Amino acid sequence: MAVYTDVSPEALASFLSLYDVGRPTSFCGIAEGVENSNYLLRTERDGQAADYILTLYERRMDPAELPWFLGLMHHLARAGLRCPEPVAGADGALFHMLNGRQAALTTFLTGLSTREVDAAQCEAVGAAMARLHLMGASYASVRANTLGPAAWAPLLQAGSNGADKLEPGLVEEVSAAIADVTAQWPRTDSLPRGQIHADLFPDNVFFVGKTLSGIIDFYFACTDFFAYDLAIAINAWCFPDEATLDPRLSAAMLDGYCSVRPLEGAERDALRPLCQGAAIRFLLTRLYDWVHTPEDALVTRKDPLPYLARLRCHRAFSEPCPYG
């Protein structure tokens, strides 16, 4: 929750001279997002006001990857998904440099993210995710999932210093789960694949009243199993107490998804290992940040243990698809 890079009105004016968006009438840093600096910008052109988000990409963004993310967002927005649409400069480029960083202007989405998840929201999220998957099919470029099974053992190793202090036996338990889940992981050609959001947490979904109004933050998007995106979202949305699956919520999410893109039997059967894998992925990145972020740092560290609880919950199930 911070703005890392300060932008003066003069630097802003110079940046905006590359775009055809009118003159700025309001500009303030917003305290959302952990990775990048975000500003809310209002402009006026021909008496019309328009709102944008200006994002400066900070150190965690690989500069070579930004065109893929912005290209996907542009593609999805043009296809009709409610997501931020990158605005092209007069030169056609979707980003330009600002204060030494890559920076992009995107359209502003209305809506608020929810904290008290209900079944109707889960259904709406499932349906929106399925639309995203279908619309992504015509975005041909591939981005490998850099946080997939091959990344887990090295991530655990990098976070192991301090892991057992957090929870005695953590390293051994997660090592065993990694071996087990990796062995059950679907073969690349065995399940439908395509562009997935891969971080569809409640923070990244906006609602106005009961209506889903937008999906944001595509900076973990990648090319992977569609059902893995569902697994990530089941973990993020369907554990009201952080440890126990609420099957009404996950069933609503699957219903919403299937109303747009019916799941194949093999996808349903793979959900249990995929949910375990999704729990491992967030457990490990949170563990890494927990161990490597000073306790008094500006960024709030997220507790890894609720993802250990989810992992245990999925592993305790006996049927292949207890999710709905």
Next chain:
Amino acid sequence: MAVYTDVSPEALASFLSLYDVGRPTSFCGIAEGVENSNYLLRTERDGQAADYILTLYERRMDPAELPWFLGLMHHLARAGLRCPEPVAGADGALFHMLNGRQAALTTFLTGLSTREVDAAQCEAVGAAMARLHLMGASYASVRANTLGPAAWAPLLQAGSNGADKLEPGLVEEVSAAIADVTAQWPRTDSLPRGQIHADLFPDNVFFVGKTLSGIIDFYFACTDFFAYDLAIAINAWCFPDEATLDPRLSAAMLDGYCSVRPLEGAERDALRPLCQGAAIRFLLTRLYDWVHTPEDALVTRKDPLPYLARLRCHRAFSEPCPYG
């Protein structure tokens, strides 16, 4: 630059039920302001969108003082000054509790604050300040300036631990200046007084293009000499190199002020001690924060020494009003 208090959509909805502003369609924390938590809120009512700032008052605000500040802003906005107007709840109150803090909704002002000050901006600021002074006359309630001359010696004492490390001899030099300036300070009944902003820095003034579009942040406002408000603004706006007065800028500010409310001769004659006092006041509060804020704290500490430079500059003048 932070949001100290998190507000969930549910807590927001409960707070907004006390107001008649419609339903929220957007809500994000903004990274402006050092003292309080601020959110930008958009609502919709009868198909009309409206923007507000929601402020939660944090620990530095004396709860007993908030009604005075909000009352002044309400009074000035109603009189036609472009400043945030507190919105009353259905019960008529200008603030309500939210997450254990006093919180107020105010109207949103367009505009950007400037970093590269020019004479036209100084003239506009002077004129707006004079309007504020005239409009404040009908706000009868008095708030003493708690950072006036009586506060300086105790503040210096509280910041003296570490002051000489910042600048050898600082305590002795500032002590002498305090004695000198206090002795020259105008008697309460000798100069025109009323409600002053008392913190009219470039951060707190918005422009759209060349036009002044708003004045914000009234939480240091108090009842004191009008000319002292000018002295604070001369220090804040007219020292482009942080140490040397640019008399073109200060003359433009005085011209703008006098175009609305002509200065009396006694006010001009008092400007030199008032400017020294204003420099002492900001030097001391910055020194206090410098000494009492950990180096790695979330809040950026402001360097006190540029205010020592301004103090020296004013003390070196020989005429009573070298400002314009």
